[in-house]
Amino acid sequence: MAIMGAVPSLRGRVSECAALRDLVSRSRSGGSAVLVVRGEAGVGKTALLDYAIEHAPGFRVTQVAGVESDMELAFAGLHQLCAPLLDHLDELPEPQRDALSVAFGRGVGTVPDRFLVGLAVLSLLAAAADDQPLLCVIDDAQWLDQVSVQTLGFVARRLLAEPVVLVFGVRDDRDGAAVDVLPGLPELRLEGLSDSDARDLLDSVVLGRLDERVRDRLIAESRGNPLALLEVPRNVPAAERAGGFWIAGTRPSVGQVEEAFVRRIQSLPADTRQLALLAAADPVGDPVVFSRAAEYLGIGLEALAPAEAAGVIEFGPRMRFHHPLVRSAAYRAADVADRRAVHRALASASDPEQDPDRRAWHAANAATGPDDVVAAELEASAWRAQSRGGIAAAATFLERAAILSADPALRAARAIAAAGAKREAAAPEAAYELLSLAELNPLTDLQRAQVGRLRAQMEFTRSRGGLPGAPAVRHAAALLLDAARQLEHLDDELARETYIEAMAAAMFASRSQPEALVSAAEAARAAVEGVVAPSRPIDVLLIGMAKLVTEGLQAAADDLRSALELWCEHARRHDGRALGWLTLAFPIVQESAAHEIWDDELIDRLATDMVGYARATGALAILPAAIAYQAGAHVHHGEFVTAARLMEEADSISAAIGHHPMKYHKVELAAWRGDLTEAGVLIEAGTAEGIAKGEGRLLGVAGYAAAVLYNGLGRYQEALAAAQKACEYNNLGFYSWTLLELAEAAVRVGEREVAEDAVRRLERCAGASETDWGIGALAGARALVAGDAEADALFNEAVERLRRTRIGVQLARTHLRYGEWLRRQKRRTSAREHLNAAYDMFTKMGATGFAERARRELTATGEKVRKQPLLSGDELTAQEAQIAQLARDGLTNQEIGAQLFISTHTVEWHLRKVFVKLGVRSRRQLRSVSWTG
Template identity: 80%
Template sequence: MAMMGADPPLRGRASECATLRHLVSGVGSHGSAVLVMRGEAGVGKTALLEYVVAQASGFRVAQVAGVESDMELAFAGLHHLCAPLLEHLDKLPEPQYDALSVAFGRGAGPVPDRFLVGLAVLSLLAAAADDKPLLCVIDDAQWLDQVSVQTLGFVARRLLAEPVVLVFAVRDGHDGLAGVLPGLPELRVEGLSDGDARELLESVMVGGIDARVRDRIVAETRGNPLALLEVPRNVPAAELSGGFWLGSGLSPGQVQEGFVRRIQTLPEDTRKLVLLAAADPLGDPTLFARAAGHLGVGMQALVPAEAAGVIEFGSRMRFYHPLVRSAAYRAADAADRRDVHRALAVAIDPEIDPDRRAWHAANAATGPDDAVAAELEASSWRAQSRGGIAAAATFLERAAILSADPGLRAARAIAAAAAKRAAAAPEAAYELLSLAELNSLTALQQAQVGRLRAQMEFTHSRGGLPGAPPVRHAAALLIAAAGRLETLDDELARETYIEALAAAMYASRSQPEALVIAAEAARAAVAGIAEPTRPIDVLLIGMATLVTEGLSAAVDHLRAALQLWAEHARSHDGRALTWLALAFPIMHESVAGEMWDFELNDQLATDMIGYARATGALAILPSAITYKAGVHVLEGEFVTAARLLEEADTISTAIGHHPMKYHKVELAAWRGDLAEAGDLIEAGMAEGTAKGEGRLLGISGYAAAVLYNGLSRYDEALAAARKACEYHDLGFYGWTLLELAEAAVRVGEREVAEDAVRRLETGAGASGTDWGLGVFAAARALLADDNDADALFEESIERLGRSRARVQLARTHLRYGEWLRRRKQRTNAREHLNVAYDMFTTMGAQAFAERARRELTATGEKVRKQPLVSGDELTAQEAQIAGLARDGLTNQEIGAQLFISTHTVEWHLRKVFVKLGVRSRRQLRTVSWTS
């Protein structure tokens, strides 16, 4: 730990200093660098940050330190870090400029896309590094607001070619950040060795120190530099030299108490100014001076604090150590804290920064204050436009607490609970619901509370955490909540029925009757609507009909609902988008699959990701991303699907949700790796049983059938598919029937195959889409006689070729080639088997590729096993960038689409040109590549 204003050597930090020197020395030639330092309070992280700044000669430096009191203000930390760089704001593309302006409160506009804000920060850092490298130092990252640290984590993962260094310092004991900054390079900062600790302690001792006392201090501080440096200030000299020290003031917590005692010795007016500085995380000296004037304290009162090494007054108010700031704030009594917050609220211009003013006014309140609560409520909607739902939830929570009017308190608590739930903060949501229930609630409010509790129970159940109730229990609660809402608020009732249908869908075979009960209740709720026009009403009618009567009876209502939804979404109808978020699991996982509508499948996932990112609805973002990954699996784009699933897992971990297995197990099955897929299938079966989530059992059975059909282990494929088809899991039931038919034909179970094809006819056969009809034709071909089979295979290839379901197209080529070979039509067989082999190899479907290779070998054609990845091939991201460049997108447009910077696009393209032997974008159109 370096003393403020001094530059002593960092004893015992040779390894850490070497790491930091290497970090900044290699940036010019090797692109970016990122490092996360972790360690306990006082262990020397701040000193190491000061060291890396000193080593970064020729760098532009931007710094920010997280402040505990500022954690609730969205983008506050990021704004502080980027403030010196905003001169480069006009270099950003207009959408990024607008997003960052709204996020930083510099402009007005719709809620900015959270990932667009991340890309804007990435572009801003890259622009600032154009002239010279940029070093960004983030101290006490655990105290940054959640949105800022998530954005910086996003940026850190996408830095590549830019001459930018990001160094974070994170204090131990804040595990919540483990999900925000995982996978980044880390440096663990431990206490000093005994020898270095002894030298450091002796270097700051003015008088002597008994050797036994010294060794005990070294042992008990565990080499913590700050604790050692504070010994002379906290332990009487007589105790140190006399050998009778009792041991106090040494742990980081005790060091903070030492700071408290030091502050308490200062004059009263000085303590007020120190507290004022601690309460204002911006460190703005102008604001500080105005607030000091409102307190009636002159600036000269700060001199004793500077002399005592507590604070430094300059272009920014700077504390000796972050622990001093927290010590100053915690040492003050509640009345003094309220006074300084009141002074800051008065000093802040309400036109320039109304939300920070409202926040300080809230901290200044001595009790319920409806005026301040109203300000906070108004600020919540502005906060949502910048930082999303989590930011709004924070302001609403404080507004509820400060509301004197019981009705307003209850309403705000319920609104805050709903926002906390959407922001993936269930514990806070439960507390707010308890607060609401302390008041006299109207019948509607009681029903709203019941619905929220049911929603959270559903999330808890699907999370698979110890003690979570089975999913079917949440389905019953949602059905009951919807029934209570019917006579109070028909719109909320419809929304709740949609959620009840989703919960019942996930329970599926664990409680088969739940879906029918939910469907019949939903049908009764909309029965009185003569001509439904809202998409949610039409969807409820369609879903109820689908469950009770089948696809052919429901298809018209379902298509009408989807058309209405698309019209509302295109008009940016916020209510329709909210309904879309509620209905998304049903629409994507059941309706799109049951209708065999690939474009709908893709569009729903894309719209949902856009909605979740734009609003910061982290609770639904991982599922939306995984659904998009599922679309890419069907297209045979396994690399892209894997990347999206990894992103979804990262977000899930960050918000404390259990990563979903659905599309992960599906992808592993299509890839054909028995070890990986087998483990995931087994885990999915176990988890589905434990949670009572029957749908997970169904998808695991489907995945097992795909895996074993690919491996030509048809008996096992038949057993898995037969078990999975015992229940009609909406969405992928038809896919499983196709696996069942193929496996049954292979093992001679013709009756089983015929039954599967009959059942497939009522779904895929009634869909009217090329995807559905193509799959149905392929299934019929398995059982048809020679003349009909040939025509059906051709029909399947023609229809699937017009769809984007490339995995099924490749499967049809494979089946057709196998059928032709068994009829001795080797030339024709080779044609289709080669197509299948090339498609599966490009996709990365190893088992099916090997099955095609064996069939080709049986025709007499020599085929070598091809590695899926070669050193000469483009990486997945290089291939993606090359394709977009070939299609005419500019580097800026490519960066915006892939959430990477323009520098990184250029860097990748240079490598693409070398690998492909081309010199220009135009030449990209003349070559082909694989990844």
């Protein structure tokens, strides 16, 4: 294992080297490849990464190495990796190009979504790989800035057909535990060398005699770690090695190697130690900055020679240490005063115009106590980081600014801002600490309310996480409501936004604490009464939801419809504020509002505009939920294959960004399909999770899905039990749909009073909607409990109204119920007409349970029915079908890639497969063929 990056002989790494060669070979053939090499310090990760570079002739290589530092600069690692490729920047679609320019500080603009930046990096790598295959090497990835690691993880999961290789090196923590960086990617775990390979390596570096007993002990106690073995000549005197006198206490474990590095550095001349410390304190390794800082310290660069001769450091285009352990040793070997001195020198050497953030950070590390000037510089750096989308970096700068603030008012304000940024960066423990820091200082009424809101938001997140010791959802709902009340008359817009959050939390907790939703709605209504001509969709939605809970749908319908239409209008204009409103109110409040008004056209428009907005702005954090909502709309259309395709896409994006997959619409689809196995598992899991979290809404969804499933399978007693349980509380958005299932199940098992009560409750919901869907569904439910003279007319009204909607599943259900009723009336000819319609519709949808129920009824009328094959969607995969449809609609490959968050290469790869499967040769021919998938 040689010094300064030379490729070693790599003893004992035959299979690992073969894996890397195979990786490069695969990409040379046109495909992408990703590998994460994991292991402890000194085990040989960097050597393997160098091996990959050496064995990739013809590849363009770009690389970056993380440096252990508490300095967080947004996108710094990603920028360094991509810098050699920026000559391809103009080849990117404009939104991606702008996002990357802002993230890298090359341009100004709105804060880019970090996943849009990820798509831009994916496109940049693909464009660079057009010229020649590309190898990206990222060493010590655990030390890159957080947003760079997240972005590279996203890119790694979206690579497919690009000649690009991504190889990461990730070090275990100091206790030997695996670091949770880049989870789920293909991994190569490096362990210590075998005894025989370790013996060969040790013999190759030790000149002269080596006592066999010493050799065996060295190998055993180093656990085959190559770095520990390579350092033996420096750490074990020759006499002890040869004579067998070496004893424990200086064994060459990784920890002991680092201690040996400390001793080696401490043995250097004072000026040399100071320069080594200077290099260790600067994560960038810029030799120009290093030279200026050395001059500031009054030390000539010639003083670095002993360190270079000792194999500690190399002065060149970038300051390089022999090993990251040497860097940390150089920093540890110094006392606090010396560290502050070199940070002060680095701050002075950093250009205040070109590199103000590093200058501010070094100045902070040089501070001996509170310093409002440095704190102000850190705060400015935080806002710059936030404007580039680096919320984790902004949080770190603000935290340090708060600590260094001498002014108590500024300290409190910065601590609150830092806590908010830490919360957004998913660092709740640090956020709690910062809120405690803020509360140690005098706070204004507004600041106290802001602290209360942040605590409530984090409690809600904890409660939804279902972790041991997490508070109940109802507790979080109460905290959010208190925070909203505190914010009134201090920041009225923020207060109303907090009321929306409080209502969302209360909706989650409605089963365990139904009065919480009413309390939140009453308080919210009082808060919005003074708003004259509200123009923000979030305010109109709050008015509508408050009226819905306190007065019912008839009073709320117009406001709910206006709010959703207003939001769609803002989304179509790509209004930047729409994302904030969407994040606040979706999916719980906004989705429930749309469902409550029974307006299928508005639901379709909302789904389309949400997905379109999220795709156009690159808002991947909300996109999976938006796609899942659109999938839910297709479930009600009876377009199950399309719904499944969209859910697959939502899951794919969720996995790429590290989010949990959507659940609600997936269990609904499985229930409508009549898949007892899949639906049963999802319903059981949803029920268990709902109970564990105290999340009533999830229990309501599971109950609704179970009622649909069992009604479809003709297991009416089970459907009745599930529907009754689900309808014990009004879970907004699913409650009224479940009433339909309750009415049908109750009629089938002879529970007429239960059915009539369900219909009366449905009248207060669907009956007030004044839409064809709502009134049609209500007419169909009334027909179930009506006398024979009225039922015929009610069924006909239901069919006619539902035909004017896109709600195919309810139209098919109405045909089925009508046909069943007609058969019992001995009107077989009419019964067959409706039962055949139901059977055909359910079969085309893939609703196996309901289709079988219709088939049995048809058989009972005397009609012979052959089972029809259900559409499987297997001809094209879900993504192939989606790409084919977009290509048919006239989108270019680049536009398709931007919509689906994949590269143009991947679009081309999929389209070639589509053409082969469909037997066409061009996009134009796609217009003349049909497919499933």
